[in-house]
Amino acid sequence: MYTNRRIACIRIPVPTGDPAPGTEARAALAGALLAAAPRVIAVREYPCAFWADAAGMDLLGGDEAVARRLARAAEEAGFAARVGIADSCIAAAAATRERTHATRVVPRGRDAGYLLRRSLSLLPIDASLRGALYLLGLRTCGDLAALPPAEIELRLGDEGLRAWRLAQGRDERWPFRPPAPGTAEAEAEFEPPVDSAEPLRFVLPGLIASVTAQLATRQRIPARLRLTLRVPDAADDAREVRPARPTADPRVLADLCRRAVEATPLAGPLCGVRLVAEEDGVARADQLDAFAAPAPDPGALHAALLPVFARWGDGALSTAVRHGAHLPGEHAGWAAHGSAGIEAFTAASPAADPPVSGSGFRNVLPLCLRRLTNPVSLAVRQDAEGRPAGVDGAALANALPDGGMGTYPPRLWKTRAEGPERVSGGWWARAEAREYWRLESEEGWLGLVYRDAATGLWYLEGWFD
Amino acid sequence: MSAAIDLSVLRARLEERFGTAIVPAPGQAPSREQPGFRTGLAALDALLPGGVPRRALTVWAGEGTAGRTAAMRALVDAACRETRVALVDATGTLDPAAWCGPDGRSRPELWVARPPSAEHAAEGAWVAETMLRTGAFGLVVLDGPAPASTDAHRLRALARETDTALLVSTGGPPPQWRADVRLEFRRTGEGRVGLGPGGRFRRPSAIRMARGEGARAGEREVELVHEPSNRLHPDPGPDRRPRARH
Numbered sequence: 154m155y156t157n158r159r160i161a162c163i164r165i166p167v168p169t170g171d172p173a174p175g176t177e178a179r180a181a182l183a184g185a186l187l188a189a190a191p192r193v194i195a196v197r198e199y200p201c202a203f204w205a206d207a208a209g210m211d212l213l214g215g216d217e218a219v220a221r222r223l224a225r226a227a228e229e230a231g232f233a234a235r236v237g238i239a240d241s242c243i244a245a246a247a248a249t250r251e252r253t254h255a256t257r258v259v260p261r262g263r264d265a266g267y268l269l270r271r272s273l274s275l276l277p278i279d280a281s282l283r284g285a286l287y288l289l290g291l292r293t294c295g296d297l298a299a300l301p302p303a304e305i306e307l308r309l310g311d312e313g314l315r316a317w318r319l320a321q322g323r324d325e326r327w328p329f330r331p332p333a334p335g336t337a338e339a340e341a342e343f344e345p346p347v348d349s350a351e352p353l354r355f356v357l358p359g360l361i362a363s364v365t366a367q368l369a370t371r372q373r374i375p376a377r378l379r380l381t382l383r384v385p386d387a388a389d390d391a392r393e394v395r396p397a398r399p400t401a402d403p404r405v406l407a408d409l410c411r412r413a414v415e416a417t418p419l420a421g422p423l424c425g426v427r428l429v430a431e432e433d434g435v436a437r438a439d440q441l442d443a444f445a446a447p448a449p450d451p452g453a454l455h456a457a458l459l460p461v462f463a464r465w466g467d468g469a470l471s472t473a474v475r476h477g478a479h480l481p482g483e484h485a486g487w488a489a490h491g492s493a494g495i496e497a498f499t500a501a502s503p504a505a506d507p508p509v510s511g512s513g514f515r516n517v518l519p520l521c522l523r524r525l526t527n528p529v530s531l532a533v534r535q536d537a538e539g540r541p542a543g544v545d546g547a548a549l550a551n552a553l554p555d556g557g558m559g560t561y562p563p564r565l566w567k568t569r570a571e572g573p574e575r576v577s578g579g580w581w582a583r584a585e586a587r588e589y590w591r592l593e594s595e596e597g598w599l600g601l602v603y604r605d606a607a608t609g610l611w612y613l614e615g616w617f618d
Numbered sequence: 619m620s621a622a623i624d625l626s627v628l629r630a631r632l633e634e635r636f637g638t639a640i641v642p643a644p645g646q647a648p649s650r651e652q653p654g655f656r657t658g659l660a661a662l663d664a665l666l667p668g669g670v671p672r673r674a675l676t677v678w679a680g681e682g683t684a685g686r687t688a689a690m691r692a693l694v695d696a697a698c699r700e701t702r703v704a705l706v707d708a709t710g711t712l713d714p715a716a717w718c719g720p721d722g723r724s725r726p727e728l729w730v731a732r733p734p735s736a737e738h739a740a741e742g743a744w745v746a747e748t749m750l751r752t753g754a755f756g757l758v759v760l761d762g763p764a765p766a767s768t769d770a771h772r773l774r775a776l777a778r779e780t781d782t783a784l785l786v787s788t789g790g791p792p793p794q795w796r797a798d799v800r801l802e803f804r805r806t807g808e809g810r811v812g813l814g815p816g817g818r819f820r821r822p823s824a825i826r827m828a829r830g831e832g833a834r835a836g837e838r839e840v841e842l843v844h845e846p847s848n849r850l851h852p853d854p855g856p857d858r859r860p861r862a863r864h
Contacts, residue, residue, distance in 0.1 A: 449702075449752065449753075449754035453752075454752055454754055457748065457751060457752045458748060458749070458752065460748060461731065461745050461748050461749075464738070464741065464745075465731060465732070465733050465734055465738060465741075465745065466734045468731070468732040468733065468734055469731050469732075469745070470729060470730075470731065471730045471731070471732050472723060472724045472726075472728065472730060473714035473715070473716075473717040473718045473723065473724035473730070474714065474718070474722065474723055474724075475714075475715065475718040475722040475723070481713070481715070484715050485713070485714040485715035485718055486714055487714050487730065487732055489732070497726065498702075498726065498727075498729055499754075500726075501702070501725075501726035501727045502727075503698060503699060503700055503701050503702060503727045503756075518659060518685055518688040518689060518692065519688060519716075520683075520685070520687075520688050520819065521687040521688045521691050521712070521713065521716040522713040522715065522716060523687060523711040523712060523713060524711060524712075524713045525711060526710055526711070526735075526736060569811055569813050570813075571813050571814075571815070571816070571817045572817070574817075591813060591817050591819070593811070593812060593813040593819070596805065597683060597805040597807070597810075597812055597821060598681075598682050598683045598805075599683045599812070599813065599819055615711070615713065616682055616683060617683055617819070618682055618683055618684070618685065618686055618687035618688065
């Protein structure tokens with residue numbers, strides 16, 4: 154049960170005849186208000202009003218402080234707002250009608266007393282019922298609340314009874330869902346729905362600031378974020394954001410959320426967005442790393458390199474790993490870690506090894522093999538002993554586009570060959586038997602080729618550089 | 619005693635005890651000369667006394683089997699002892715065996731970015747640019763096709779802004795756009811056989827350096843001798859078969 158309700162109403166007084174703020178301006182206002190309250194929802198059919206959840210703010214200065222923060226946030230967004238805080242929606246809305254106060258807090262449990270002198274026009278009731286109450290001479294909520302409920306029900310039916318309850322401050326309406334335990338939530342709604350995700354640019358930082366602030370009061374930082382985009386007449390569009398490691402950096406989280414939103418187009422107009430942060434029991438202990446060497450923040454690195462991971466997949470972060478098989482292509486491989494490897498990478502400390510002091514190789518360099526992803530078929534002329542004596546370089550040049558890999562011998566060339574080195578095995582999967590040769594062109598180009606023992610065909614495996 | 623003085627005293631005591639482990643306060647760090655990255659190869663380091671410089675774009679170009687990749691590996695291996703290194707293997711042709719250390723893995727400070735297929739090779743410049751922007755790497759190596767001139771201009775500016783050494787290692791002739799340092803690798807001793815019995819390959823190569831665009835003055839040559847392993851794998855493991863001979 155969601156107890157201890159407190160709600161704030163934020164109203165932007167718009168002079169009669171002036172246009173209401175546009176969609177983008179309202180989104181900006183909603184985003185700004187999120188800095189002061191975790192949940193901000195547009196009041197339906199009132200483009201200049203918002204509800205904000207003001208419950209659980211005792212440690213943050215209480216209702217007065219929340220009201221001031223909301224007013225200040227609206228002011229920073231360019232609006233002079235009036236803020237009312239109460240236990241019920243009806244009393245909070247009434248509080249914003251007080252023109253003498255920019256902020257008005259109705260004490261807890263005093264909604265009924267506060268509404269006694271307020272106009273009946275505050276009540277969200279049908280126009281015909283409002284007219285009937287006026288003809289009965291009722292002008293204030295107190296007038297209506299003083300009547301016996303049985304008489305109200307007899308004469309005005311259920312609708313009248315509902316108005317009577319509202320007049321007493323017994324407002325069943327509550328626009329917010331109860332937060333799940335162990336999480337921090339923030340949400341905002343758009344009224345009317347917006348056609349593009351552009352207004353999220355204003356709202357996301359506010360949502361993130363709100364959830365991180367909630368978790369910070371518990372000395373926690375978000376481990377995962379779940380972003381739910383609400384589209385009218387469609388299922389909720391949920392997207393998960395997983396930083397490389399728990400981080401409270403709002404810039405990183407905002408970047409990740411923005412990319413998550415842009416990853417897939419929306420199914421329709423956007424009417425609301427909800428952000429749930431799971432703390433996952435991760436304590437905030439960064440400030441204790443006083444003597445750690447400066448290292449890049451894994452979360453920031455992840456966010457910055459997210460487009461690379463999106464385009465190049467897990468191979469965007471790879472390390473070489475030796476497996477020990479005999480075939481060159483299987484002897485070692487590139488282990489693609491993906492973004493999961495970022496934290497280990499940043500944990501590595503380059504300062505652990507002393508810098509090398511020159512002349513490490515004394516002018517003798519071990520050549521590096523460069524391997525083609527898929528060996529290329531090669532036309533090889535063999536001598537009487539079966540040794541490669543010449544290679545058709547023209548065919549090779551046609552088969553291999555030179556993508557910055559260096560030049561290949563361009564024509565038919567004689568070769569000096571060294572080999573073979575026979576490699577066989579893998580009978581349990583696909584039996585391989587190869588003869589590996591090193592071939593040197595007359596110009597000094599050194600390649601690694603092999604002859605498949607089963608087919609007798611020659612392939613270029615790579616070259617040394 | 620004011621809080622600021624307290625803090626300075628505390629900092630001085632910490633520095634006295636822990637030395638360079640204490641990170642200087644922002645704005646108070648002495649301006650340190652950031653040297654470039656040396657390869658550990660005597661001939662090449664003699665050519666580049668300050669190493670591959672930070673805040674600059676260096677181009678290594680050259681034909682195949684001229685030792686460009688071997689020099690690049692030496693540079694990366696040495697630089698990993700000082701900083702984090704990003705290596706963009708845009709063509710996806712680097713053999714992982716050459717990059718494994720004694721423990722069977724590449725150095726933990728080395729980040730290798732490899733595309734999913736050869737069609738993505740042209741995106742190498744964009745990936746290198748993204749790596750540069752993070753500011754997390756002291757050395758970024760783009761191995762693959764040379765970027766277009768506009769991309770190169772942007773990469774050069776980014777290297778300068780982020781205090782990063784950027785190396786573009788590409789095959790073929792050196793690109794025409796402006797670079798701070800250019801090295802060209804080429805095979806020498808043409809007509810001389812390099813491949814010997816047992817798969818040994820010893821032959822000089824040349825590294826020609828020209829600083830600045832089109833500068834032929836200051837051109838120098840050094841000799842390198844390559845000595846690949848005489849087996850496919852330097853550490854063949856439990857393979858006890860006799861070597862086949864013809």
